[in-house]
Amino acid sequence: MTDADLRTPSLRLPAGSGPWLRSRLRPSYRGLLIAFSSQLLAIPLFVVGVLSIAYMGLGIGIAAVPLVMSGVRAYAELQRRCAREWSGVDIPSPYRPQPEFARDLIGLWRRCRWLLTDPATWRDLLWLLLNAPVGLALGLLPAGLLVYALEGVLVAPWLGHVTWYGYGAIWPIDGLLDSVLVIVQGAILLPLGLAAGPWIIKGHALFTRWLLGPTRKAQLAVRVHRLTETRSDAVDASAAELRRIERDLHDGAQARLAALGMSLGMAEDLLKTDPEAAQQLLFEARKASGQALAELRDLVRGIHPPVLVERGLDGAVRALALSLPVPVDVTIELPGRPQAPVESAAYFAIAEALANVVKHSEAARALVQLHHAKGRLVMLVGDDGIGGADPGGGSGLRGIERRLGAFDGTIAVTSPPGGPTAVTMELPCELSSPKIWPSSETG
Amino acid sequence: MRVVIAEDLALLRDGLIRLLTAYEFEVVEAVDNGPSLLRALTTHKPDVAVVDVRLPPTFTDEGLQAALEARKRVPGLPVLVLSQHVEQLYARELLSDSRGGVGYLLKDRVMDVGQFVEAVRRVAGGGTALDPDVVSQLLARHAREEPLQALTPREREVLGLMAEGRSNAAIAGKLFITEKAISKHTNNIFGKLGLPPSEDDNRRVLAVIAYLNA
Numbered sequence: 001m002t003d004a005d006l007r008t009p010s011l012r013l014p015a016g017s018g019p020w021l022r023s024r025l026r027p028s029y030r031g032l033l034i035a036f037s038s039q040l041l042a043i044p045l046f047v048v049g050v051l052s053i054a055y056m057g058l059g060i061g062i063a064a065v066p067l068v069m070s071g072v073r074a075y076a077e078l079q080r081r082c083a084r085e086w087s088g089v090d091i092p093s094p095y096r097p098q099p100e101f102a103r104d105l106i107g108l109w110r111r112c113r114w115l116l117t118d119p120a121t122w123r124d125l126l127w128l129l130l131n132a133p134v135g136l137a138l139g140l141l142p143a144g145l146l147v148y149a150l151e152g153v154l155v156a157p158w159l160g161h162v163t164w165y166g167y168g169a170i171w172p173i174d175g176l177l178d179s180v181l182v183i184v185q186g187a188i189l190l191p192l193g194l195a196a197g198p199w200i201i202k203g204h205a206l207f208t209r210w211l212l213g214p215t216r217k218a219q220l221a222v223r224v225h226r227l228t229e230t231r232s233d234a235v236d237a238s239a240a241e242l243r244r245i246e247r248d249l250h251d252g253a254q255a256r257l258a259a260l261g262m263s264l265g266m267a268e269d270l271l272k273t274d275p276e277a278a279q280q281l282l283f284e285a286r287k288a289s290g291q292a293l294a295e296l297r298d299l300v301r302g303i304h305p306p307v308l309v310e311r312g313l314d315g316a317v318r319a320l321a322l323s324l325p326v327p328v329d330v331t332i333e334l335p336g337r338p339q340a341p342v343e344s345a346a347y348f349a350i351a352e353a354l355a356n357v358v359k360h361s362e363a364a365r366a367l368v369q370l371h372h373a374k375g376r377l378v379m380l381v382g383d384d385g386i387g388g389a390d391p392g393g394g395s396g397l398r399g400i401e402r403r404l405g406a407f408d409g410t411i412a413v414t415s416p417p418g419g420p421t422a423v424t425m426e427l428p429c430e431l432s433s434p435k436i437w438p439s440s441e442t443g
Numbered sequence: 444m445r446v447v448i449a450e451d452l453a454l455l456r457d458g459l460i461r462l463l464t465a466y467e468f469e470v471v472e473a474v475d476n477g478p479s480l481l482r483a484l485t486t487h488k489p490d491v492a493v494v495d496v497r498l499p500p501t502f503t504d505e506g507l508q509a510a511l512e513a514r515k516r517v518p519g520l521p522v523l524v525l526s527q528h529v530e531q532l533y534a535r536e537l538l539s540d541s542r543g544g545v546g547y548l549l550k551d552r553v554m555d556v557g558q559f560v561e562a563v564r565r566v567a568g569g570g571t572a573l574d575p576d577v578v579s580q581l582l583a584r585h586a587r588e589e590p591l592q593a594l595t596p597r598e599r600e601v602l603g604l605m606a607e608g609r610s611n612a613a614i615a616g617k618l619f620i621t622e623k624a625i626s627k628h629t630n631n632i633f634g635k636l637g638l639p640p641s642e643d644d645n646r647r648v649l650a651v652i653a654y655l656n657a
Contacts, residue, residue: 286554286555289554290551290554293550293551294551297527297528300527300528301528305528306497306526306527306528307528307530307532309497309502309503310496310497310503310504311503311504311532315532318532319530319531319532319533322530322531322532322535323530323531323580324584325583325584325586325587327584
C-alpha cells in the first residue's frame with residue numbers, strides 16, 4: 001500500500017484542469033451563476049425575510065422566520081462554499097451554536113429569538129440586499145468583458161461601415177484605419193478579460209467574506225464557547241482518569257501488597273514450626289509481588305508510557321508500532337520535540353487510532369506519518385482495512401477528539417466502506433530544541 | 444565471574460550485589476549513572492554487566508545507550524539489561540549487532556532467583572536471554588503468517604522458549620520431556636521456517652530471533 005492509496009479525495013490536490021479553453025471560460029459562467037442567483041434567489045429571499053420579520057407581531061412570522069432564515073442560511077452557506085472552492089477564500093460560519101429547542105410554540109418563539117439576536121442573521125440580510133447590485137455587476141463582468149472583446153474583433157469593425165457606431169476609444173468608426181484599430185483593441189482586451197476573470201470572482205468572494213464571515217466579536221464568541229466546551233471535557237476526562245487510577249491502585253496493587261504482607265507475616269510465624277507451609281506461603285508472596293508489579297506496570301503505561309519519557313514521541317511511536325500484531329510503517333519527520341503535555345496527547349491519540357486499526361479494520365498493513373508544518377503537529381494514521389469507521393459513533397474516536405480538543409487539536413476521519421481508512425489529526429504546537437536521539441529505521 | 448552492576452536505586456543495587464555475590468559472582472564495580480557505567484564497562488571489560496535502562500543524569504534510557512556504546516567499543520561485551528517495562532524497540536537495538544551475549548529482562552524476573560542467575564550466566568557465556576513478554580509479542584506479530592501457523596502448539600511453545608534463549612536441555616527440563624524429543628521438535632521448526640539447522644545453541648537462538656524480528 002502506498003501513500004497515495006491512503007490519501008483520500010479531500011486530501012488530494014484538484015485534478016488536472018481539463019482543456020485549456022474550458023478552464024479559461026470557467027470564471028465567466030461562475031460569474032453568470034453569481035449574477036443570476038443574486039437576482040433570482042437573493043432578492044426574493046430578502047423580501048420574504050424582511051416580511052417574515054415584519055409580521056412577527058401577527059404571529060405568522062413566528063412560524064415563518066425559522067423557515068425563511070434556514071433558507072437564507074443555506075444560500076449564504078452555498079456562497080461561502082463557492083468562495084472557498086472557486087477562489088480559495090475561506091469564510092468560516094459566523095452563526096451562534098444552535099441550542100436544543102422544544103417542539104412547541106415556546107420552542108418556536110425561542111428559535112426566533114435565537115435567530116434574531118444573532119448579528120449574523122442581520123448581516124446575512126444586509127448581504128442579500130447589497131449583493132443584488134454588487135453580485136450582478138461583478139458576476140456579469142467576466143462574461144461581459146469577453147463578449148465585448150469578441151465584438152471588437154468580429155462585429156464592430158464591419159458595423160462601423162453600415163451605421164454610426166464606435167468601439168472602445170474610437171467613436172465613430174470611420175475608415176479602414178479605425179477598423180484595424182478596433183480589431184487591435186478587441187484583440188488586446190480578449191486576453192486581459194480572460195486573465196481578469198478569476199480576480200473578479202475573487203473580488204466577489206472577498207465582498208462576500210466582508211459580510212458573511214464572522215465579525216471579530218463573533219469569532220471571539222465562538223472561541224469562548226469552544227474553550228468552555230473543551231475545558232469542561234478536559235476537566236471531566238482528568239477527573240475520570242484520576243478516579244480510574246485510584247480504583248486500579250485500590251483494587252489492584254494495594255490489595256496485592258496487603259496480601260503479600262500477610263503471607264510474609266504468616267511465613268515468619270510458621271518458619272520454625274512448619275517450614276514446608278512457610279515455603280508455600282513465601283512462594284505465594286513472590287507470586288503476589290509479581291502480579292502487583294505487572295499491574296503497576298500496566299497502570300504506569302496508561303498514565304504516561306516510560307518509553308515516551310526515555311525516547312520522546314518519535315521513539316515511543318516506533319516502539320508502539322513494533323508491539324502491534326499488524327505491521328506498521330512509521331515515517332517521522334520532527335526537527336524537535338513538542339512540549340510534554342502535547343507529546344502525551346499526541347501519543348495517546350495515535351495509540352488509540354492504532355488500537356482501532358487492530359480491533360476493527362482487519363487491515364494487513366497500517367501506517368503512521370508524523371510531521372510538523374505551519375505551527376501544527378500533523379499525524380496521519382492509515383490502514384488498508386475494511387473502512388466504514390464512523391467518526392461520530394466510535395467512542396474511541398470521540399475520546400481522541402476530546403483529548404486533542406484540550407489543545408485546540410482536530411481530527412478528521414475518512415473511511416469509505418471497503419477502505420482504506422485515514423485518520424488525520426492535528427495539534428497546534430511549537431517544537432523545542434533538536435531531538436537528542438537519532439531516529440532508527442522504520443519498524 | 445566478574446560483573447559490573449548499574450542501578451541508581453540503592454535498595455535494588457544492594458540487592459543485586461548481595462544476590463550475585465551469593466552465587467559466586469565477583470562484583471568489580473557498582474555504578475549509579477550512565478557516564479560512570481560507560482567508563483566502568485570499557486575499563487573493567489567484565490565477564491557480564493547487569494544494567495538498568497533508566498539512569499541519571501537524564502533519567503531517560505541512559506543505561507541502554509551506555510550499554511550499546513560499550514558494545515560498540517568492546518564488541519560482544521556481554522550485557523544483561525533490566526527494566527521496569529520491555530519494548531520491542533530496545534530489544535531490536537540490543538540484538539542488532541547479532542553477536543549474542545545480550546539479555547533483556549523485566550526487573551520482575553529477578554525475583555525468580557534461580558532463573559535470573561541462570562540468565563546472567565547464559566549471557567556471560569555469549570548466549571541470549573529475552574524476556575518472555577518480548578517473545579510473546581514477537582510471536583503474536585507473526586501469528587497470522589503462514590509458516591508459524593504450520594507449527595503445532597507444542598512446536599510453538601518450544602519456539603518461544605528457544606527465542607528466550609534457552610538451550611535444548613533447559614527447554615526439556617521446563618517442558619518435562621526428553622532432550623531427544625526437543626531436538627526432534629527443533630528440527631521440525633527449523634524445517635518449517637526454512638532456517639538452516641545448527642547444532643550450536645547460541646547461533647540457533649540468534650537465527651530464530653532474527654527470523655521473528657524480520
